[in-house]
Amino acid sequence: MSAERLSRCALGRATLARQHLLSRSPGTAREMVEHLFGLQAQAPLAPYYALWARLERFEPDDFGALLEGREVVRMALMRGTVHAVSSEDAAALRQWVQPLMTADLRTNAQHRKEIAEVDVPTVERFAREVLERTPMTMVALRPHLAERWPDRDPAALAHAVRDLLPLVQIPPRGLWGRSGQPVCTTLESWLGAPLGRTATPEVLVLRYLAAFGPASVADAQAWSGLTRLSEVFEALAPRLRRFVGEDGAELYDLADAPRPDPATPAPTRILAPFDSALLGHADRSRIITDDHRKLVFTVNGIIKPTVLLGGTVAGFVTVAAKQGSASVEITTFTRPTARDCAALESEALRLLAFAHPGADTHDVRFAAVG
Template sequence: MTAVLTQRALNRATLARQHLLARSATSTIDFVTHAYGLQAQSPTAPYFAAWARLERFEPQQLSDLILDRRAVRIVVMRGTVHLLAADDARVLRPLVQPIMVRDLAQNALYAAGLRDIDFDELASVGRELVEQSPMTLADLRPIFAQRWPDRDPAALAHGLRNLLALVQVPPRGVWGRSGQPTLTTLENWAGKPPILEPSPDDMLLRYLAAYGPATVLDVQAWSGLTRLGEVMERLRPQLVTFRSESGAELFDLLDAPRPDAGVTAPVRILAPFDNVLLSYADRTRIMDEEYKKSVFTINGIIKPAVLVNGRVAGYCALSNAKKAAKLDVSMFTQPAKTHLAAIEREGRRLLEFAHPTVENRDVHIHPL
């Protein structure tokens, strides 16, 4: 009979994979590789994700990976920007290309402007331009308008974004700096081309290492891909399976950590757009469904969530002025006194990380 993983046991396994039960002493590049994609719609989000999970993390450690081209910002899972180890980007970008191709025909803003365009020609022209010198999509539009005067140049620029594996080059994504998303090809930037016909089997195994145990639907929600059930079936002999309390079949690596359900989970403050909230079809392992509307806003922003006893118990907002920084924490229910003290301690650590030179730091905790 297949063993049942209780909701709490599933939660603890997830937190262990995500280094949220205890901060890890691993190197920053090893963490980025293990995470297999840090959501990077916000340029600073990967830094806060690393801070929540690593001991003695300093922003420069991650900035150096970007500047040294060992990590890249690139559109991959779900058609959104992630920070990845460059070698992982070479694998994942080709695997998620079906998402990008589908968007060319379905995008509400740009599909009409791309209809019947010669995609090979667009990709060839665009590749030559961005490999000569990195360019923004706005830079490309007037050039495309001259070559294709009867086409919407914004649609053509969007089409190029989907057709090629494009990375956002520094200073975009470097801590303490700013810049528009300026693009060149992954091959041009990292010195190696995307892998031809990469294995989806390896992708699923890497996902389980960072996010398991998980269902097929969970993997599909994380990646944006479909029809992964046949891949999981192929991998079944080398995996272990469980049942969730709701009866769903969960797959996992044989030797992956699955701590006892009684293990204590510390207070943690997640990053904006944190992947632990975005990588499952069923998020109830870490968040009650009723709280989603408060954390996932209608304009696409995903707030930094506060974990208490391993579950989303609130969210926070960070603000600062020249001499003061504030963390405003909104809790869904009134926390116990011990949890209040832990939230304040973690909040102050976050303020010290984000604003080390600010004189005054204040953590304000209140119920919604």
């Protein structure tokens, strides 16, 4: 029997449903972090905005308490970028993506020569001892490395340590309303327990599909940064439903996962900077066009907070606050209708009430690209 075809719109609605962007969830911050299998956290406060967009009730302290209580950790995982994940998922995900981190030791153009000329296991053992004794930033670690290896570039060795060890960025880094450098220690030291056995790749791919499906092998590889996942999907095939996208790509999904009718109305939403919904697939056309992606993904690696209209990215926002006033400027790619403007303004005011509740005035402005 031939696989069912899914339109780009159908894929988009399915993704929004999995991401809790069709309707906000009544669940907790911890439950959402686990369901989404991690939140992008390159920007320290991005996870707060991601949770605000998805939960019916959310306050910054809800997530901050998870970080301080060591129930959620911030560490380099998928694609080598910083994510906030539950402490239970952290070990499994880090061990799964470790080949990606290890490969960077050989391929990093800036540091690979220096790294190749040292005994890597010795560097790993030395850095572990230092960081578990006294958590510190990678910059602060460099003098310790320079003292041990005076003829090597300490920046290169510190880069190797980031690849070799499962390092977590400890609070106050990532706490709302507070600042802090990325002070690191090992995951084992922070949690007070060994990493334990990793989950199987099959289990991890199923978790990915629960949050991002339907998806292709290429999508899962783009999300994780890993390669050769086709074998994992083949092993899972008897448990999965198969679909075909508009472009002919083979897609996989959990049999009982939500796949709403493509005509399902999609509410207006403001997404976080670096939002995972924009980074979970190789083919992102289900939620953003290639032309619009170039306006949202900047050349220096920043991914702007975006607005969704009708289920797709229709612009981006800039939030500013000073001297008792907070504002959101909404830049749209095309001229919105009066109804869309009203929906965008309502969502923007909701955002300001969350992010800047103490401001005397809240202002929403509209602009157009170009």
